[in-house]
Amino acid sequence: MKLFTAENTPAYIVKVFPQASDIFIKYMIDYCCGGSKPLKESFKEKNLPRELILSELNTAYQNWRTEDNEVMDWDTVPLPELIDHIVHHHHDYLKNELPALGEFVTKIFRVHGADEPHLQDLHRLYNEFRMEMEQHTIKEEAEVFPLIKQYAENPNPELLQRIKEANGDLEDEHEVAGDLLKKMRSITNGFVPPIHACGSYHITYDRLAELELDTFQHVHLENNVLFAQL
Template sequence: MNSFTVEHTPAEIVKVFPKASDLFKKRRIDFCCGGDRPLGTVFTEKNMDEVAVLSELNTAFEIWSKEDHEVIDWDRVPLSELVDHIVHKHHAYLNEELSPLGQFVTKIFRVHGDAHPHLQELHRLYNDFKVDMEAHMVKEENEVFPLVKEYEKNPSQELAEQIHIENGGLEDEHESQGNILKRMREITNDFIPPAGACNSYQITYARLAELETDTFQHVHLENNVLFKRIKS
């Protein structure tokens, strides 16, 4: 691919150029739940300067392309390996991070909530996200991912349809979780701590930004790769 155009979707671009996710987050362009719409449509809806955004995107891609990167073509990786990658990388990260990060979110709300009222909403949003994601991962690991592995061994129309039925609920949950992350970014000024913020405040925002990055990549792999490869 030489350059990206308004015809490309954010999901397609991130598959080829993973670092594009940073630009899309900065510009608040969805590349996971709603990532299958052409950039031209997104630019129109958001009233963005398409020339400026495409120029920034393609310049970054040109520089990145000259560097040495190993990009995994997830469209060709066996489904079982893709599922294991999601579980061992993204689910493991969430299982390790959600509770300790929640303690930081609670701490800054308790200490700084009076001076910074948005921390009350952040606290509520984070806990909603935590509860949703924990239940979501259990459903995937216990119900949906075993079906995907069975489909890889014995593909059938019936099994594919069953997976897509299960995934319909998962995609709704992905959208809800994505909206929570977008709102957290909005009320935290793109996860930039206020001037003079204490160390705990700074750590909390940095870890929230990392959580967003990992979760969007996680959802992108599921919505735009894994489930799209299962043909019903």
Template sequence: MQTFTVEHTPAEIVKIFPKASDLFKERRIDFCCGGDKPLSEVFQKDNIDKDQVLSELNIAYQQWNKENHELVDWDSLPLSDLVDHIVSSHHTYLKKELAPLGEFVTKVYRVHSSNQPHLKQLYRTYNEFRMEMEEHMIKEENEVFPLIKEYENNPSEKLKARIHEANGDLEEEHEAAGNLLKSIREITLDFTPPTDACNSYRITYARLADIEQDTFQHVHLENNVLFKRL
């Protein structure tokens, strides 16, 4: 059975062991936008206890391996199927969630910001994230993903170069979205509502945590699987 070491990257680990994303999020270890750096670099840069993290990671992986899991081999999945999965799963989720969650963020800001000024920053940051992701998905679905499907059917160096150029912009947008999510996590103190928070407040924070989880997985599949394969 696989044993993870400091030579592995977070992206490689999450591909093998998807639940590792939970541990990485808790430790604020980037597994999507900056997930291609070896853990040795991450541990040194962020002053993280490598022995403790590797121990937790490998113990969790051993436990997880005892269960039955149907893993998708993303590296062998046809590119068109991978694109369709990203759209049907992650894009569809965001399209359904961004606006309703925005209403919750607005409501909490309107009702509670006089006593909790951080909610103004949350309101602004969330709406910037929403706008970025909506524009990003339009660009992917209208421009980049059709090129990838065309390349799969009729590969050419010219078409590949066009995709690489487009992907460079997309990866920059992924990093910007990831930074906004990190800011939201900091603003909300790791999505921890006040002890006297109302139901709307608690729902808002819980849904923000969900959207972070889904977006990180979304970006991971694009940066570390789809784009890498091209």
């Protein structure tokens, strides 16, 4: 079994071993927007324990492989099918989750904000993220994804150039969304509620953690699989 090294990129590792995303999130290693640079660069930039993380990755991977898990090779999936997967699994999730989770974020800010000042920042960051992702998914579904599907049926340089120009803006928006999630994780102590937290507090933080994971997987599929094939 081939083991991961510091020369591998986070994007590659997540393609081979999707559960690696949990480890990367724990150490705040970017596998989406910055996922194409070797892992060793993240170790150096963040002063992370190189051998410890590699050992954790490879041990988890070996255990995962013994369970006969299979990995979807997204690089072999036709672009229209990949787009449909992104829309149905990630965009639809955001459409349902963002308004509902927003009510919880507002609730804990209203109830606990006076004693927990960071909840004001969380409320602001969350609503910035929500607006960013709602506008982003609309743009993708209305403009960019139809162009990519057209290109898959009839490749031509003019269409490809239009897609690449649009993708530049989308990847910038991905980075903005990722930065907002990282700030939310930072001010919430990794989405760990305080000891005295009520049930709504726990639910909010659990759902924020789920939102973070889904968004990073979503952006990974677009940046490192879909857009990378164009």
